[in-house]
Amino acid sequence: MSFHEIRFPATLSFGSVGGPERRTDVVTLASGHEERNTPWAHSRRRYDAGMGLRSLDDIAMLTAFFEARRGQLFGFRWKDWADYKSCVPSSTPSPDDQIIAIGDGATSSFQLTKTYQSGASSYERPIKKPVAGTVRTAIQGLAQTEGTDFTVDPASGVVTFTVPPQFGAEISAGYEFDVPVRFDADRILTSVASFQAGEVPDVPVVEVRI
Incomplete structure (x- = not known):
């Protein structure tokens, strides 16, 4: 495209x-x-x-x-x-804003997403254009370091971890996006x-x- x-x-x-x-x-x-x-x-x-x-x-x-x-x-x-944020407009994005996946022990790349929740219903929106330098991630609540523990493609919104997250580990992220x-x-x-x-x-x- x-x-x-x-x-x-x-x-x-x-x-x-x-x-x-x-x-x-x-x-x-x-x-x-x-x-x-x-x-x-x-x-x-x-x-x-x-x-x-x-x-x-x-x-x-x-x-x-x-x-x-x-x-x-x-x-x-x-x-x-x-x-334009993973959090509410008045807050600053943090690594635990959005749960984007659950680790399976083998997969290392994950799409950024944002979940819109209202009552028992929700909608998960793919985030394809994160703003470079704003993405923060965590695995099971432990903050990761960009460039060392993970990289992010700002053109696709795909986050890739150096080591695949363990099975059952909660993967979360915070970011700004376009x-x-x-x-x-x-x-x-x-x-x-x-x-x-x-x-x-x-x-x-x-x-x-x-």
């Missing part, structure tokens, strides 16, 4: 609107009851980058970024300011509102599957 490992300027994404979407097929039966099903195992996020722009310099930065990505052609990283996205249009429309201010009313961005 055509993807550039570069983040959309965080100063421009701050103030944008967006969030997760799901696809649900709803069939209403003759009795009035419903049957609901979804073809998606994972949610998909959409954002509007235009909401975060405030000046002509912002528009220039957006235009340069858009042109360098060739519009929709190349994907890129996006910081979702409402959801969302893999692309522009959802091949054009942007700009307007100069004043000498120092501009406006881009709609810059749609959509998550891509990695």
Whole structure:
């Protein structure tokens, strides 16, 4: 897949609107009851980058970024300011934030994940674009050292331990992460509102599957 490992300027994404979407097929039966099903195992996020722009310099930065990505052609990283940590927004990521796997004594590589829990139900989201240098891990509560005990691929979110964790060992991780996205249009429309201010009313961005 055509993807550039570069983040959309965080100063421009701050103030944008967006969030997760799901696809649900709803069939209403003759009795009035419903049957609901979804073809998606994972949610998909959409954002509007235009909401975060405030000046002509912002528009220039957006235009340069858009042109360098060739519009929709190349994907890129996006910081979702409402959801970019393994912990709650007010906390700092720690090695025990998310349980990502249970060791089997042979497997050494594991995908980073984030679990969303509400009551008895939960959803496990694969994290494919962790921010380099922010990933912390632990095995059975014992913190591991990056570069010595484990490595992480920031392009895939796969953590690889030097020694496979023992059978039954709880493997946990904490991190910051980006969302893999692309522009959802091949054009942007700009307007100069004043000498120092501009406006881009709609810059749609959509998550891509990695």
